[in-house]
Amino acid sequence: MEQKIRELEILRKQSNLALIISLIPFIVGVLAGAVFGLIFSNDLIFLFCGIGGFVSFIILAAFYFSPKRDSYVHFFKTAIVKDCLDKVFEDVEFEPDLCFDKELIGKAYLVPIGNKYNGDDKMTASYKGIKFSQCDLNIQNIVSTGDSTTTYQYFLGKWIILDFDKKIDTYLQIRENQSGTAKAYNKKPPKVQRIETESIEFNKSFSVFADDGHNAFYILTPRFMEALFKLKVVAQGQIMLAFCQGKLHIALHNNKNAFEPPIRELKSSAYREKIMAEILIITQIIDELIINLK
Amino acid sequence: MMFLASLGPVAITVIVLVAIILLLLLYLIVTVNSFKQMMVKITEADSGIDVALTKRYDLLTKALDTAKAYTKYERETIYEVIDLRKKMSVTDKIQVSDKLDKMSNNVNVLAENYPELRSSQVFSDLMSAIKDSEEHLQAARRLYNSNVSHFNQKMVSFPASIIAKILNLKAANFFVAEIQKKSDIKVEL
Numbered sequence: 001m002e003q004k005i006r007e008l009e010i011l012r013k014q015s016n017l018a019l020i021i022s023l024i025p026f027i028v029g030v031l032a033g034a035v036f037g038l039i040f041s042n043d044l045i046f047l048f049c050g051i052g053g054f055v056s057f058i059i060l061a062a063f064y065f066s067p068k069r070d071s072y073v074h075f076f077k078t079a080i081v082k083d084c085l086d087k088v089f090e091d092v093e094f095e096p097d098l099c100f101d102k103e104l105i106g107k108a109y110l111v112p113i114g115n116k117y118n119g120d121d122k123m124t125a126s127y128k129g130i131k132f133s134q135c136d137l138n139i140q141n142i143v144s145t146g147d148s149t150t151t152y153q154y155f156l157g158k159w160i161i162l163d164f165d166k167k168i169d170t171y172l173q174i175r176e177n178q179s180g181t182a183k184a185y186n187k188k189p190p191k192v193q194r195i196e197t198e199s200i201e202f203n204k205s206f207s208v209f210a211d212d213g214h215n216a217f218y219i220l221t222p223r224f225m226e227a228l229f230k231l232k233v234v235a236q237g238q239i240m241l242a243f244c245q246g247k248l249h250i251a252l253h254n255n256k257n258a259f260e261p262p263i264r265e266l267k268s269s270a271y272r273e274k275i276m277a278e279i280l281i282i283t284q285i286i287d288e289l290i291i292n293l294k
Numbered sequence: 295m296m297f298l299a300s301l302g303p304v305a306i307t308v309i310v311l312v313a314i315i316l317l318l319l320l321y322l323i324v325t326v327n328s329f330k331q332m333m334v335k336i337t338e339a340d341s342g343i344d345v346a347l348t349k350r351y352d353l354l355t356k357a358l359d360t361a362k363a364y365t366k367y368e369r370e371t372i373y374e375v376i377d378l379r380k381k382m383s384v385t386d387k388i389q390v391s392d393k394l395d396k397m398s399n400n401v402n403v404l405a406e407n408y409p410e411l412r413s414s415q416v417f418s419d420l421m422s423a424i425k426d427s428e429e430h431l432q433a434a435r436r437l438y439n440s441n442v443s444h445f446n447q448k449m450v451s452f453p454a455s456i457i458a459k460i461l462n463l464k465a466a467n468f469f470v471a472e473i474q475k476k477s478d479i480k481v482e483l
Binding site: 166195196197198213214215216217218221 | 430433437443
């Protein structure tokens, strides 16, 4: 492991150096443009030097910095993150560059898909005998009018898919109520009804939509509702669940992309603690919703 | 606006009165339909309880039949003859549910006393199915009570309560199962 950390540190420094080297032509271009522009009293010189420097930066960033950065991130994930995952889960298959299909996520009807969909860190593993898949997703909708571009953040966080003990053949959505920027955009399929449980507290904290009231109450037992309250405290983001097509989708909108490497020096334990904290969220979700309810 | 200004005060008063009457009629229609829809939902949920009770009874009976091969108990000592007839009242259903709870306890006691029974795959599958059927019964009961609660709340809320009185609606009964005292049930086997 120490060897891997040394290799990783070399890659990190190479990546940071590549960034600095990429920036140099831009800085030089702007300074040269300013100096020569002043000497010859010609603004066009400043403009051309500046543009030339900027174009050089773009080219260097794309062909020099970006591959270095990608190597660093990839090695960090396959060496360090994978090591941490193997310590907690069994049968780990970790693909840092992949994520769930757009269609699969769309069928859960939790959030709109938007026009910009990407993600990473797709993983399949087992935890205490429960097989699950997860990835990080970033779903946005970018709207350009003539003068401006607005980006709507539909979802940014963790998405987990697993089997649930109880099988239902209808759709059920449970969404934590949030407001402001902490809230993911809503979506639900047509012809679902709002379900109110007998717990006023639960109804205040969560919204439930289902196309079959019986199945909603079959899933939402008092113990399950209590488990959701516990998760609300530990999740550090908005929780959304969807039971559809025999699977349980758990989406955690926490505005974070987990398992990303640090820019600064890799201190011996700090980055591991950060990775383990992200893994703990997954284990807590599975413990509360599946294991403890058996 | 010009048209309204050209009318006399009597005409305006008549128009306003007609508008109010129409709005009241509309509210009456909407509220009556709402009550009717709620009653249909209660009926649906009620039949959901019937389905769940029947399923639970069938599974418990099968479990007792399976137990015969492994135990020496007399089936009639713990088998309850339960008449699951159609159109039972809520009170009847509560009584049936309580009898099924007793039967379920007896099946559990059998399983505790006879390890061979407990290790039988068929019996084990039946016990899982019984547990699932009990959860379905709970779900059916809670859905029914939720629909009854909405109906009863609307009945007592003003001004819908006036319409409820006119229609002579009665509050629906909740399905409240008696809490079974968990005690050591001795079964003569």
